[in-house]
Every structure is written in structure tokens, then in C-alpha cells.
Amino acid sequence: xxxxxxxxxxxxxxxxxxxxxxxxxxxLTVIVGPMFSGKTTELLRLLTRYKMAGYTVAxxxxxxxxxxxxxxxxxxxxxxxxxxxxxxxxSGLEEALRKLEDVEVIGIDELQFFEPDMKIVELILRVxxxxxxxxxxxxLDFRGEPWEVVKELLPRAxxxxxxxxxxxxxxxxxxxxxxxxxxxxxxxxxxxxxxRDAPRILIGGRESYEPRCRRHHEIS
Ligand code: ADP
Ligand code: MG
Numbered sequence: 001x002x003x004x005x006x007x008x009x010x011x012x013x014x015x016x017x018x019x020x021x022x023x024x025x026x027x028l029t030v031i032v033g034p035m036f037s038g039k040t041t042e043l044l045r046l047l048t049r050y051k052m053a054g055y056t057v058a059x060x061x062x063x064x065x066x067x068x069x070x071x072x073x074x075x076x077x078x079x080x081x082x083x084x085x086x087x088x089x090x091s092g093l094e095e096a097l098r099k100l101e102d103v104e105v106i107g108i109d110e111l112q113f114f115e116p117d118m119k120i121v122e123l124i125l126r127v128x129x130x131x132x133x134x135x136x137x138x139x140l141d142f143r144g145e146p147w148e149v150v151k152e153l154l155p156r157a158x159x160x161x162x163x164x165x166x167x168x169x170x171x172x173x174x175x176x177x178x179x180x181x182x183x184x185x186x187x188x189x190x191x192x193x194x195x196r197d198a199p200r201i202l203i204g205g206r207e208s209y210e211p212r213c214r215r216h217h218e219i220s
Contacts, residue, residue: 025104026131026132028134028156028157028158029158029161030136030137030153030159030160031134031136032139032154032162033164034138034182034183034211035209035210037165038075038163040074041076042163043107043134046134047081047105047107050104050105056104056105057103057107058106059082060084060085060106060107060108061086061108061110062085062086062087062110063086064113064201064203065109065110065203066203076205084100088113089114089115090115090117090123093108093120093124094123097127104131104132105132106133107134107136108134109136110137111135111137111150112137113201116149121153124153125153125156128158135153138150141185142185142194142200142202142209144184144217164181164182165182166179167179167180167213168212178215180215182212182213184212184217185209185211185212186209186210186212186216186217189208192220193219193220195219196220
């Protein structure tokens with residue numbers, strides 16, 4: 001250390017601190033659950049913590065999700081964070097991640113809308129060896145079937161956060177709401193269960209979807 005003034009030493013220390021932080025922090029967390037279970041809220045909470053700790057953070061979302069905003073991710077409670085909309089396929093994600101090479105923490109919301117391509121799974125696993133990655137995704141589609149990318153990524157993640165909503169089914173006889181933990185996303189058309197052959201992807205909010213428990217999840 002001979003010959004270094006205290007300012008140089010200070011910057012050396014900052015560099016060492018930054019390097020050890022980068023080396024230490026990597027891995028993949030997948031946050032899953034039905035709609036309204038708090039996936040986006042949790043994703044934004046985690047990313048905000050990293051921002052507060054001085055990490056560089058970026059949030060990505062599939063460009064087909066234009067609910068609320070094109071350049072932000074917005075939770076059902078109105079929490080917001082600026083986001084980059086990417087084409088929901090391998091090249092869209094790969095290009096975005098390449099541009100964000102120096103960013104330390106990456107969030108991806110609504111992963112289920114990405115194409116069912118194993119290359120996307122491999123890309124996320126590879127990137128999360130170098131940096132911290134948080135992914136939020138629906139567990140199942142409206143029919144109760146898994147989404148391919150989510151199904152493949154989930155068991156390979158370092159950590160899984162499984163969230164439940166509250167079942168909103170109302171018993172027509174008693175008028176009472178079920179209130180059980182909801183693990184399914186009910187699609188409704190004019191208040192009635194959507195048919196099995198309806199398109200898999202239909203971007204919507206409260207008007208077309210509600211969280212339900214397994215007992216009250218219906219397909220017509
Ligand atoms: P997700 O990303 O999983 O769709 P959000 O994080 O955007 O969920 O929103 C979660 C919020 O939705 C909750 O904090 C709650 O205020 C609200 N919410 C509305 N209806 C329900 C419900 N039936 N069960 C749970 N949360 C609900
Ligand atoms: Mg969400």
C-alpha cells in the first residue's frame with residue numbers, strides 16, 4: 001500500500017467492495033401464483049430494495065402486456081416501476097439482456113407470455129449465473145394448465161416464492177364470498193366461466209379474471 005494516498009485507497013476499497021458484491025450476488029428467484037396474488041408487488045419490492053442498496057436494476061416485461069402503461073410495470077394496487085417492453089421471444093429477450101449487460105439486477109414480469117422455447121429458459125439460467133434475476137409469472141393458464149417456460153424454469157430456479165390470492169367466488173345461495181387461498185385464475189366472459197377452447201392469451205384485468213381456489217375454479 002506504500003505510495004498510495006488516502007483517496008486512492010478509498011477508491012480501491014470501493015472497487016473491492018463492488019467486485020465482491022458482484023461476485024456474491026447472483027441467482028434466480030421465480031415468483032409464481034395466480035392473478036392478484038401479489039407477484040408484481042413482490043417483484044417491485046425486491047427490486048426497490050436492491051435499488052436502495054445501490055445496485056443497478058432493470059425491469060423487463062413482454063411487449064404484449066399493455067395494461068395500464070407501455071413503459072411501466074404497474075401492480076393491481078397501483079405500484080409502478082419503469083420497465084423496458086421486450087418482444088416475448090428468445091431474440092427479444094436476448095437483445096434486451098445484451099444491452100443490459102452491465103446491470104446487476106434484472107426483473108422480468110409476466111414470463112408466461114414469452115414463447116414456449118427452451119432457449120429462453122437456458123438464457124435466463126445462464127444470465128442468473130452472473131447476476132441476480134427475479135422472474136414473476138402466472139403458475140397456470142385459465143384452464144389450469146401450466147405455461148411451458150414457467151414449468152421448465154421453476155424447478156431449475158435457486159429459489160421459488162409461491163403466492164396465493166383470496167378466492168372471490170360468491171356462493172349464490174348464501175351471498176358469501178369463499179375467501180379460501182386462491183391458486184387458480186378464473187377467466188370470465190360476461191360473468192360466466194370461459195370455455196376450454198377460448199384463446200390461451202387474453203390480456204385483461206378485473207373485468208375478465210378473478211382468483212379462485214381449486215374448488216371454485218371452473219371451465220365451461
Ligand atoms: P399479481 O401481479 O400477482 O397479479 P399484484 O401484485 O399486481 O398481483 O396485486 C396484488 C394486489 O391485488 C393485492 O395486494 C391486493 O390488494 C389486490 N387484490 C385484489 N383482489 C384480490 C384478491 N381476491 N386476492 C388477493 N389480492 C387481491
Ligand atoms: Mg402482475
